[in-house]
Amino acid sequence: MNVNEADEKMNTSNNDQIAPLLPTTLNSATGLNCLKTIDSLYIKQLPSMSEIIFGIASEAKFDIYSDNNVRILQALETSSFWQRFCCTTRRRFTLRIMDNNNQDVILMKRE
Template identity: 35%
Template sequence: MDASTTPPSGCPPGLECLSQIDQILVHQQIELLEVITGFETNNKYEIKNSFGQKIYFAAEDTDCCTRNCCGVSRPFTMRIIDNMGQEAITLERPLRCDSCCCPCCLQEIEVHAPPRVPVGYVTQTRHPRLPRFTIQNERREDALKVIGPCVGCSCCADVDFEIKSLDEETTVGKISKQWTEAFTDASSFGIQLPLDLDVKMKAVMLGACFLIDFTERPIIIWFPSYVEFKKQNR
């Protein structure tokens, strides 16, 4: 490995590939059983770089009862495996009620890299109109903000969640939800990040992507799916 590809000092094992990329693509695999029956299965994702090369595979680890009783509010463990078959990143999301009326319902995900070593957190921030999240480091110090569009602005279109500085004056990247879910709930995301962002924060941004996928799915999916249903049943 030459100097240009040497990972930065202190880079956790399994995160080396993140040091040289500024774009991450996340594609959920379509499960045939889920499409046919509507029965919720464990989600699986391929994670690629901007050249389409697979860098990780992510698999949800949740029991059948939890998936189908709790839906998108369910707690889950997401195991992110590198190309060597090693678990590089673990995401832990606790159970949160999906009611918007209670402070205890704010969503959170904890990011470990490697497993059992926390490197950061993603926490939902209460706001009357906008989906908002705070990115924290391993010491729970705020590092970045993620701000989504106004509810109702995502009908049948890609949805951008801007990654901003803490003062919200500077946009440093974005998480883009691509509109692909008219007939299935399979997700596709693109994450744009500063190349020099700490690899731990890049791993936490992956966690933010998955939390957005679950937390904002009722907003992103429900309305356009209902419109499509009405069109077909006039």
């Protein structure tokens, strides 16, 4: 499921729906449990082709790695083109941080 499909399924106007994003399983490879044994993180932004070729900002994608170079989380930004184009660093966005099972573990919003 991509970010846009998840956004359509989730009515974000109700804050009660946002809170329970942590997975209910106790598997150490899911959710934020993977951070318990890690000393440091490495975050790498994945540029899109439109950014590389045309210089047009697109929705940001990040891979988050452990200190031994294993991808443990990924982050996806959702924002409108006009927010990215006109407002740049002051734009509205939603950032979803997901584990390797594509389960949301953190949801951040800038309004």
